[in-house]
Amino acid sequence: MLFVGLLLCTIAASAQTLAERLGYSPGTKLIIVHADDLGETHAVNAAAMKALEGGTINSASLMVPCPWFPEMADYAKSHPDADFGLHLTLTSERVYYRWGPVAPADKVPSLLDKDGYFHHDWENNTHVDAKEVEVELRAQIERALAMGVRPTHLDSHQYRLIMHGKELFDVMLRVAHAYKLPVFVTRDWFAAYPYLQASLGPDDIVLDHTVTIEPEIPPEKWAEFYVTALKNLKPGVTEFVIHPGYDDEELRAASRERSTWGAAWRQRDYDFFTSDQFREVLAQQHIKLITWRELAGAAAAR
Amino acid sequence: MLFVGLLLCTIAASAQTLAERLGYSPGTKLIIVHADDLGETHAVNAAAMKALEGGTINSASLMVPCPWFPEMADYAKSHPDADFGLHLTLTSERVYYRWGPVAPADKVPSLLDKDGYFHHDWENNTHVDAKEVEVELRAQIERALAMGVRPTHLDSHQYRLIMHGKELFDVMLRVAHAYKLPVFVTRDWFAAYPYLQASLGPDDIVLDHTVTIEPEIPPEKWAEFYVTALKNLKPGVTEFVIHPGYDDEELRAASRERSTWGAAWRQRDYDFFTSDQFREVLAQQHIKLITWRELAGAAAAR
Numbered sequence: 395m396l397f398v399g400l401l402l403c404t405i406a407a408s409a410q411t412l413a414e415r416l417g418y419s420p421g422t423k424l425i426i427v428h429a430d431d432l433g434e435t436h437a438v439n440a441a442a443m444k445a446l447e448g449g450t451i452n453s454a455s456l457m458v459p460c461p462w463f464p465e466m467a468d469y470a471k472s473h474p475d476a477d478f479g480l481h482l483t484l485t486s487e488r489v490y491y492r493w494g495p496v497a498p499a500d501k502v503p504s505l506l507d508k509d510g511y512f513h514h515d516w517e518n519n520t521h522v523d524a525k526e527v528e529v530e531l532r533a534q535i536e537r538a539l540a541m542g543v544r545p546t547h548l549d550s551h552q553y554r555l556i557m558h559g560k561e562l563f564d565v566m567l568r569v570a571h572a573y574k575l576p577v578f579v580t581r582d583w584f585a586a587y588p589y590l591q592a593s594l595g596p597d598d599i600v601l602d603h604t605v606t607i608e609p610e611i612p613p614e615k616w617a618e619f620y621v622t623a624l625k626n627l628k629p630g631v632t633e634f635v636i637h638p639g640y641d642d643e644e645l646r647a648a649s650r651e652r653s654t655w656g657a658a659w660r661q662r663d664y665d666f667f668t669s670d671q672f673r674e675v676l677a678q679q680h681i682k683l684i685t686w687r688e689l690a691g692a693a694a695a696r
Numbered sequence: 697m698l699f700v701g702l703l704l705c706t707i708a709a710s711a712q713t714l715a716e717r718l719g720y721s722p723g724t725k726l727i728i729v730h731a732d733d734l735g736e737t738h739a740v741n742a743a744a745m746k747a748l749e750g751g752t753i754n755s756a757s758l759m760v761p762c763p764w765f766p767e768m769a770d771y772a773k774s775h776p777d778a779d780f781g782l783h784l785t786l787t788s789e790r791v792y793y794r795w796g797p798v799a800p801a802d803k804v805p806s807l808l809d810k811d812g813y814f815h816h817d818w819e820n821n822t823h824v825d826a827k828e829v830e831v832e833l834r835a836q837i838e839r840a841l842a843m844g845v846r847p848t849h850l851d852s853h854q855y856r857l858i859m860h861g862k863e864l865f866d867v868m869l870r871v872a873h874a875y876k877l878p879v880f881v882t883r884d885w886f887a888a889y890p891y892l893q894a895s896l897g898p899d900d901i902v903l904d905h906t907v908t909i910e911p912e913i914p915p916e917k918w919a920e921f922y923v924t925a926l927k928n929l930k931p932g933v934t935e936f937v938i939h940p941g942y943d944d945e946e947l948r949a950a951s952r953e954r955s956t957w958g959a960a961w962r963q964r965d966y967d968f969f970t971s972d973q974f975r976e977v978l979a980q981q982h983i984k985l986i987t988w989r990e991l992a993g994a995a996a997a998r
Binding site: 491493509644 | 737738739741742762763764765766767770791792793794795798799800801802803810811812813839842843942944945946949950
């Protein structure tokens with residue numbers, strides 16, 4: 395009888411939308427405007443800090459293994475209300491500018507290429523050891539904590555921990571639970587990656603949707619893509635995963651082997667999300683901004 | 697009798713100047729114009745590559761642990777005649793931009809601070825374990841070799857391996873001998889660090905002098921300092937240890953906590969050593985440029 399009662403409570407909690415749990419009516423449109431890859435280069439840090447001060451980019455996540463992480467840790471300490479997560483990183487995808495693990499290299503050999511950096515990419519035959527992933531994720535979180543960062547959430551660089559199978563997602567989720575941090579997951583992904591839903595529990599925060607621009611969009615259609623996405627926004631909580639940065643010498647050099655997520659791409663994201671046009675569409679469409687800090691606070695209050 | 701003969705040969709070889717060993721008359725003035733810190737930032741790499749192509753900066757050394765090392769390894773592979781050494785690095789002296797070891801972190805704990813980066817600085821009470829130094833130096837050389845760099849010499853970032861006592865210098869020298877690479881040492885340092893001379897053997901290359909600019913020189917006296925040094929140059933082989941870089945956003949951000957060896961400093965070095973004034977003084981003073989590759993070749997031919 396008690397069991398049935400608990401089950402019904404759980405179902406009722408799940409049936410309530412995330413917006414309702416936050417105290418909004420179910421039709422409310424809420425977005426997190428989330429900058430990825432902070433810490434990777436100074437050009438990304440500088441653009442994100444500027445945009446965060448403007449207020450229309452309101453959340454971000456930090457790459458702990460990257461050399462410019464200390465700049466963001468310093469900023470996070472002096473801006474304790476900023477909504478910073480950790481962008482858990484297991485790849486070093488660039489060619490001329492690279493980084494490796496926080497954990498001792500000999501503890502995470504399956505994550506490293508022959509030169510000792512994280513792999514550029516994970517090929518089908520790359521064996522990534524789940525135990526080593528856990529060692530590295532914990533090392534990244536521990537370094538961030540030791541350096542004074544108080545993260546509000548976790549997400550995964552290049553979605554490696556989301557889209558590479560149940561075993562790695564479960565590692566991420568276990569580590570997140572250990573540190574009492576929400577993980578960025580959206581219902582949009584459940585059809586393609588059913589193990590996500592199977593692993594998540596009723597207390598895990600699940601966003602409703604996500605929007606991110608893809609290489610198919612030509613540069614001149616950038617603003618149009620985002621405006622259309624905002625005008626067609628569904629009710630609930632949507633994370634806009636964006637990649638602001640300055641198109642300067644450093645970022646051009648660091649990303650010069652390909653244009654995708656490169657310097658000009660990141661400048662376009664910066665330009666749109668700091669524009670008057672973006673502010674105006676938000677107002678016209680009655681879209682509210684929300685942060686991971688608010689989501690985690692509402693979840694904790696339940 | 698044989699022993700006395702060998703001893704006399706050794707003394708005779710030592711008595712011959714380095715310039716003579718290279719086939720020059722003892723009065724010849726030879727300089728290596730050596731850029732330090734390549735690999736540290738893109739702004740340093742880009743300035744050095746440009747200056748090397750101009751020809752008046754003719755030698756450099758690379759910081760293997762730094763994130764922009766892959767850019768220089770790629771350049772070194774496509775410029776096999778360039779005179780690149782390895783700038784053996786055991787400190788991460790900046791605040792907002794940092795790096796750590798190439799060796800597994802748990803193999804070199806005495807080299808690391810609480811956050812896992814190389815120490816900013818070595819205080820008097822910093823215990824640096826010589827065995828761990830050897831592990832890290834070998835790891836840096838092995839990564840460089842694996843990435844296709846064929847170094848012509850070794851030197852020491854911030855002179856840590858030169859000026860921190862006999863034990864660490866002997867480690868550097870032992871590793872250099874193992875890889876058959878010359879180490880940057882000059883007779884100028886023997887008075888202050890007598891263990892250098894005691895450890896060096898007759899086959900080690902020892903430069904006669906070095907010139908490097910110091911924080912006491914005001915910016916407006918930069919060119920004057922170098923011109924005076926060139927006009928007063930003594931015969932023999934002198935290494936000019938310089939720090940070219942571009943005074944751009946990246947380098948300003950990476951070095952913003954202090955002006956010494958900062959972005960403007962490095963731009964001044966770039967400007968002087970790529971100037972017509974520098975070329976003209978070289979010609980007027982009959983100063984010849986020489987590289988570590990030529991020094992090592994002459995030593996090997998003996």
